[in-house]
Amino acid sequence: MSEKTPDALAIQTWCMNYIARILHADIDRLDPEVEVERLGLDSSTAVALIMSLEDWLGIELMPELLFDHPTIGGLSKHLASRVTGAVAQGAMA
Amino acid sequence: MAQASDIRVLHEPSQSDLREREGRAYGGSAEGIRHHYDVSNDFWPLVLGPTMTYSCALFESAQDALDDAQNRKISWHLNASGAPAAKSALDVGCGWGSVLEAFSRIPSIQRSVGLTLSDAQAEYLRQRDIPRAEVRVENWAVHRPVESYDSIISVGALEHFAKREESRDEKISVYRDFFARCRQWLHPTGRMSLQTIAFGNMKREDASDFMNSDIFPDSDLPFLDELIEAMSGLFEVVALRNDRLHYARTYDRWANNLRQNRGKAAGIVGEEHVERTMRYFKLTSMGFRMGKQHLLRFALRPLVRDWAVTGADYWGARV
Numbered sequence: 126m127s128e129k130t131p132d133a134l135a136i137q138t139w140c141m142n143y144i145a146r147i148l149h150a151d152i153d154r155l156d157p158e159v160e161v162e163r164l165g166l167d168s169s170t171a172v173a174l175i176m177s178l179e180d181w182l183g184i185e186l187m188p189e190l191l192f193d194h195p196t197i198g199g200l201s202k203h204l205a206s207r208v209t210g211a212v213a214q215g216a217m218a
Numbered sequence: 219m220a221q222a223s224d225i226r227v228l229h230e231p232s233q234s235d236l237r238e239r240e241g242r243a244y245g246g247s248a249e250g251i252r253h254h255y256d257v258s259n260d261f262w263p264l265v266l267g268p269t270m271t272y273s274c275a276l277f278e279s280a281q282d283a284l285d286d287a288q289n290r291k292i293s294w295h296l297n298a299s300g301a302p303a304a305k306s307a308l309d310v311g312c313g314w315g316s317v318l319e320a321f322s323r324i325p326s327i328q329r330s331v332g333l334t335l336s337d338a339q340a341e342y343l344r345q346r347d348i349p350r351a352e353v354r355v356e357n358w359a360v361h362r363p364v365e366s367y368d369s370i371i372s373v374g375a376l377e378h379f380a381k382r383e384e385s386r387d388e389k390i391s392v393y394r395d396f397f398a399r400c401r402q403w404l405h406p407t408g409r410m411s412l413q414t415i416a417f418g419n420m421k422r423e424d425a426s427d428f429m430n431s432d433i434f435p436d437s438d439l440p441f442l443d444e445l446i447e448a449m450s451g452l453f454e455v456v457a458l459r460n461d462r463l464h465y466a467r468t469y470d471r472w473a474n475n476l477r478q479n480r481g482k483a484a485g486i487v488g489e490e491h492v493e494r495t496m497r498y499f500k501l502t503s504m505g506f507r508m509g510k511q512h513l514l515r516f517a518l519r520p521l522v523r524d525w526a527v528t529g530a531d532y533w534g535a536r537v
Binding site for chain 1: 466467470473474477496497500501503504505507508510
């Protein structure tokens with residue numbers, strides 16, 4: 126990634142925009158602290174989210190992530206710590 | 219006690235259980251199978267790793283190496299099908315031969331047969347030249363064994379037996395035909411193990427078109443109750459496990475391998491195929507985690523008339 130590493134809030138905003146777009150939903154009505162299943166994601170939209178996040182963040186993500194971190198808020202915090210770790214590792218190499 | 223030569227004859231389930239082979243695609247469409255597996259023999263090792271096992275592994279922990287979990291799965295099937303004491307063994311849908319290889323390491327097994335519909339797999343196996351193994355490019359519906367088997371294993375083949383357009387009754391009659399034939403080919407003291415994906419908490423009509431047409435054309439999954447109905451009167455269930463989370467993990471490991479070998483894989487099959495396979499792996503993993511699909515493993519014992527056989531606790535060939 127050429128831009129600065131996204132933090133948890135940036136990742137959360139990105140995810141909420143993505144979900145609002147694919148579900149044709151009003152972003153203000155999506156709560157990041159509610160389980161993604163209750164936001165209306167099904168298996169194929171959840172996989173689409175994961176694969177788009179992979180492309181954006183440049184790290185590998187497995188579907189089990191959404192079971193370990195079932196809310197966008199929790200997921201974003203987790204991903205922020207992973208991208209920071211990936212950047213630190215890259216800097217050391 | 220009967221002589222070995224007496225009890226090795228094949229015996230007949232009722233004719234109504236068996237069906238004549240109907241059309242080229244009955245019991246598994248060769249075109250459908252080649253579409254998925256005959257990509258290139260150089261592609262699958264990048265995904266599956268050295269065991270070349272394209273089915274759900276058996277994990278003891280999340281940290282298990284994929285190869286160890288695949289070998290544990292094969293051991294489960296060997297034990298469930300009485301292979302350690304068998305003289306002859308059959309693998310229906312032998313893939314790239316990991317089970318045939320395991321048969322060849324069992325001293326009592328004098329002869330093993332592997333059936334596949336994939337030319338690429340058969341070619342790969344001819345080069346491997348597994349001791350005492352015969353590989354046949356042949357549909358189970360036309361297989362005519364020369365003598366009975368003590369051990370039958372079928373892993374990841376039954377998913378290809380039925381077609382999407384078939385009714386529930388038609389599906390059951392294909393599965394029943396399969397079980398009836400296995401029952402007929404099996405020595406009365408023999409055992410069978412079966413592994414298949416099944417529909418879980420999803421309706422058949424909700425299966426995605428992407429999976430059904432792009433990934434596995436000409437294939438459909440069973441429901442557990444269809445299999446139970448299909449084997450009723452032919453086999454008793456000794457053990458049944460649903461290891462769907464093991465399959466989610468297996469697919470995650472394959473996705474991981476593919477990502478790590480992405481450049482090489484794209485060089486062989488093209489970037490678009492890699493992308494499609496990646497999406498298929500992630501979708502399938504998600505489906506297993508959500509319980510849309512189950513992964514069933516059965517240990518089966520043939521039902522026989524002779525109560526002296528039914529009540530005996532030996533496994534495998536009676537010598």
